[in-house]
Amino acid sequence: MSTGSIGRNLFTSQSRGIGGRLGSRGLGEYRDPEREVRRFHLRLAAAGALVLIAFGVLFGRFIYLQVIQHSYYHTKAEDNRISVVPLPPNRGLIMDRTGVVLARNHSAYTLEIQPDQVDDLDATIDALAGVVDIQSRDRKRFKKLREDMRGAESLPIKTRLSDEEVARFAANAYRFPGVAIKARLYREYPFGELASHVLGYIGRINDRDLQWLESRDLSANYKGTDFMGKTGVEQFYEQELHGSTGSAHVEIDAGGRSVRTLSSHAPTAGNSLVLTLDLKLQEVAEKAFGSYRGALVAIDPSTGGILAFVSRPGYDPNLFVDGIDPQSWERLVKDPDKPLSNRALNGAYPPGSTFKPFMALMALELGKRTPEYAISDPGYFSLPGQTHRYRDWKVGGHGMVNLRRSIVISCDTYYYGLASDTDIDKLNEFLSQFGFGERSGIDVRGEHKGLLPSRAWKKKRFGERWYAGDSVSVGIGQGYNLTTPLQLAQATAILANNGVVYRPHLVREVVDTVTGERRAIEPEPIRKISLHPKWVQLVKSAMVDVTRPGGTAARAGAGAEYTFAGKTGTAQVIAMKQDEKYDEKKVSERFRDHALFISFAPAEAPRIALAVLVENGGHGSATAAPIARVVLDYFLLDKKPEQPPVLDPDAPEEG
Numbered sequence: 001m002s003t004g005s006i007g008r009n010l011f012t013s014q015s016r017g018i019g020g021r022l023g024s025r026g027l028g029e030y031r032d033p034e035r036e037v038r039r040f041h042l043r044l045a046a047a048g049a050l051v052l053i054a055f056g057v058l059f060g061r062f063i064y065l066q067v068i069q070h071s072y073y074h075t076k077a078e079d080n081r082i083s084v085v086p087l088p089p090n091r092g093l094i095m096d097r098t099g100v101v102l103a104r105n106h107s108a109y110t111l112e113i114q115p116d117q118v119d120d121l122d123a124t125i126d127a128l129a130g131v132v133d134i135q136s137r138d139r140k141r142f143k144k145l146r147e148d149m150r151g152a153e154s155l156p157i158k159t160r161l162s163d164e165e166v167a168r169f170a171a172n173a174y175r176f177p178g179v180a181i182k183a184r185l186y187r188e189y190p191f192g193e194l195a196s197h198v199l200g201y202i203g204r205i206n207d208r209d210l211q212w213l214e215s216r217d218l219s220a221n222y223k224g225t226d227f228m229g230k231t232g233v234e235q236f237y238e239q240e241l242h243g244s245t246g247s248a249h250v251e252i253d254a255g256g257r258s259v260r261t262l263s264s265h266a267p268t269a270g271n272s273l274v275l276t277l278d279l280k281l282q283e284v285a286e287k288a289f290g291s292y293r294g295a296l297v298a299i300d301p302s303t304g305g306i307l308a309f310v311s312r313p314g315y316d317p318n319l320f321v322d323g324i325d326p327q328s329w330e331r332l333v334k335d336p337d338k339p340l341s342n343r344a345l346n347g348a349y350p351p352g353s354t355f356k357p358f359m360a361l362m363a364l365e366l367g368k369r370t371p372e373y374a375i376s377d378p379g380y381f382s383l384p385g386q387t388h389r390y391r392d393w394k395v396g397g398h399g400m401v402n403l404r405r406s407i408v409i410s411c412d413t414y415y416y417g418l419a420s421d422t423d424i425d426k427l428n429e430f431l432s433q434f435g436f437g438e439r440s441g442i443d444v445r446g447e448h449k450g451l452l453p454s455r456a457w458k459k460k461r462f463g464e465r466w467y468a469g470d471s472v473s474v475g476i477g478q479g480y481n482l483t484t485p486l487q488l489a490q491a492t493a494i495l496a497n498n499g500v501v502y503r504p505h506l507v508r509e510v511v512d513t514v515t516g517e518r519r520a521i522e523p524e525p526i527r528k529i530s531l532h533p534k535w536v537q538l539v540k541s542a543m544v545d546v547t548r549p550g551g552t553a554a555r556a557g558a559g560a561e562y563t564f565a566g567k568t569g570t571a572q573v574i575a576m577k578q579d580e581k582y583d584e585k586k587v588s589e590r591f592r593d594h595a596l597f598i599s600f601a602p603a604e605a606p607r608i609a610l611a612v613l614v615e616n617g618g619h620g621s622a623t624a625a626p627i628a629r630v631v632l633d634y635f636l637l638d639k640k641p642e643q644p645p646v647l648d649p650d651a652p653e654e655g
Helices: 003-030 033-068 070-081 121-129 136-148 163-175 207-215 232-236 238-242 279-288 326-334 352-365 403-408 412-420 424-434 455-462 468-474 485-496 533-546 620-637
Strands: 082-087 101-113 155-158 179-188 202-204 227-229 246-252 258-265 272-275 294-299 306-312 374-377 399-402 500-502 507-511 518-520 525-528 565-571 594-601 608-614
Touching: 033 070, 101 121, 101 163, 121 155, 136 155, 136 326, 163 179, 227 232, 227 238, 232 238, 279 294, 279 306, 279 620, 294 485, 294 620, 352 403, 352 412, 352 424, 352 485, 352 533, 352 565, 352 594, 352 620, 374 412, 399 403, 403 412, 403 533, 412 468, 424 455, 424 468, 424 485, 485 500, 485 533, 485 594, 485 608, 533 565, 565 620, 594 620, 608 620
Parallel strands: none
Antiparallel strands: 082 246, 101 155, 101 179, 202 227, 246 258, 272 507, 294 306, 294 608, 374 399, 500 525, 507 518, 565 594, 594 608
16 A cells, blocks of 8 residues: 555544544534423523513503502593683672772783793783883883792783784784783772772782781682782771682693683672761761861761771772882872871871860769869969979960860860879779770771870880879870870760770671672670769760860851760970970971861760861861861761861961
């Protein structure tokens, strides 16, 4: 065998050996069907289990969503489809005692912006101004509303749109996302300033109002309501006037536009109020003041009902309905006559000589004086051991003066001595029964308490003890004494009613809007002061003589067709030096004395009691008493003056 043959055979045998080993091992693995089947079954089982688990989870979730949570998601779906829109109620009316409407509602269109839906407010307002007449005051008011009502959904940029303006905006509405026209009910006060301090006004609900509503769990009933009472009767009777908010279920599309109303619950309008106030009497009283500042309160002594409630000057409550513009607000707050100040309710003034009838009654009741007791008035009073003189208003004095004459001629010296003989705490205890130094509880907020001093009060206020000289000034209604015109009128009514005290009130009836039922506000007797009829009659008859010849209000009482009682008063605004004579012609008008007058009539069976204050009006006989006479003439005789009374602060002094 050749060498080549041996090589080929060796290569062939080696190749077969290698191939045989490789082929036999690969063929064995490939041909193990049981092992492959087991592996396949395992993979199939795992995949099937995963599929079953996945479908089980999905099915379980389906059951949870469709069955267990069905109600919840159905409600959510309906919420996305249905919007609940609050329907604000009509506000109740306010009427005077004869049915004249003093506050009512009217509807108007308003252009409103939703700030959170507008990217550039200034640019949007500029563009709107090309469609609707938007003045600078509208812009300033809108800015102020944004500051005062942060978070509000919608704010007005222009109110009371004309039909033409509504049409112009409707044609351009697509250009202004976040801007819409809304129909709103607006409060209207048809008589403007007349009785403005009685009615008060409504204004937009601010953050403080929201906190107040939430603290009383009332916020739900104010959904969709933008306004509420801010002062006066509008504020005090807010819950009666507001009514109950309704709702409408409205179907909306994907764009948030309403498609149709599915159901609705109508709102219930607020109840209406009938006041004790007589609007014509109120008008006569306000006009009687002319250009003077001041206040007048007239009360029915037998019920406590307020017949007239004047604070001059007044303001137009219509200015506040939309949110007052900055210019009007600045004009009101900077006005030196302070038209926003309710002088009748919270103006505190020295009562002056109108305090004397109550001092006289106290003297009789406490045994400090008898009707016969008389003094010789030299024109001044001095405390024992002191040289300081407390001057009488009449230089040279009044001669011999008893208690009755002290009221008729308004003798200061008599009351200086009486006050110095009376313990101040005893004085406080007796006169507080007439409402001095106490709130009356009238159905209007913001009443001033006034001030009837005592030892404890002075110690707390100044850290000082009470001095005899303090009492002397109190005796003539000066010193620390402060009263409101309302307090003076109430005290006069109590005296006229022989000591029976009724709570003053402005609302006579509440009229249910739904049923028409009238719910009377019953007169509320607070207490009965224990007074001797003889002493009451003595003081009242002396007050009648005040309006007759020889009395300090003789000119005001001249020619009266009825008998009326009165008392003049003059209250110092600035203190005078001991021997200095007051001359109002040399004093700036703002520093002149205040003029006061209290009265009731007819004297034998009083139907009206009143108090008049004329700021810086000089003497009570010269300015306050003539105003009272005009009011009494109209109330008792239906006699309306052809022109305002002549008020002459320079008339001769009469106490």
